[in-house]
Amino acid sequence: MDDLQSHKDAARKAAFKRRKQAFESAAPGQSAYLSEFLAGYRGVPVSGFMPIRTEINPLPAMAEAAAHGPVAVPVIQGAGQPLKFSLWEPDSEMIAGAFGAKIPAVDRFIEPEIVIVPMVAFDGAGGRLGYGGGFYDRTLETLRNKRATLAVGFAFSAQAAEELPLEPTDQPLDLMITENGIRDIKR
Structure with missing residues (x-):
């Protein structure tokens, strides 16, 4: 196993632990800031995601957005x-x-045109650590080669990391939203 992969594995393990703790203590209204953000883009085609395991829940914000325009979910x-x-x-x-x-x-x-991206961890510079399949990186690259596409990270604030082991193919987030607020990306 190469050095980068072992760093990614260690970062994922730590982030999964933080996410599980955040999930277990989560209060209602996790997607309030996501709803607030999407309200400014009514009618723009959005992709959300169906939460699995201990992921933060975007469904209330997606339902609200669907009343005003097309909302989709990813299909592998x-x-x-x-x-x-x-x-x-x-x-x-x-x-x-x-x-x-x-x-x-x-x-x-x-x-x-807006992709709400799930993750294991994120950093303040728009870096994201996913599950390791590269699906969102390939997808964002494809969409961004066609037109401007916003990648909006959505996760618990506890999933933040000081820095992440990233690769040149990793697509950056444009904005990060947690249950506690909207964070600008500092590049």
């Missing part, structure tokens, strides 16, 4: 491929997708 196409985004509504019929995340039973794909 296969290893090494970018994500596609299928339209979602609060009453959509959902089925099990890859890694335990629910996906719409009927695919109606769109390309979002």
Whole structure:
């Protein structure tokens, strides 16, 4: 195992522990700041995510955004491929997708202009540590090569890290939102 990978593994392990603690003590209203942010982009195509395990819950903000414009969720196409985004509504019929995340039973794909990104950890410079599959990095690169695409991180504030082991292919976040507020990225 190379040095970078061992640093990533150690960072993930520590971040998962912090996220689990934050999840277990989380209060209602986790997505209030996400709702506030999305209210400024009504009608713009957005991708949220279906929370798995101990991820922060974006569903109330997604439901509110869906009342004003298209909201989609990621659908994994296969290893090494970018994500596609299928339209979602609060009453959509959902089925099990890859890694335990629910996906719409009927695919109606769109390309979002705002991608709400789940994660294991984040830093103040827009760095993000995911699960290691590279899905969001490939996807954001593909979308950003077509047009301006906002990558908005959404996680518990406890998932913050001083610095993360990053690679040149890692796509930066444009903004970070937690249950405690909206954080600007300092590059």
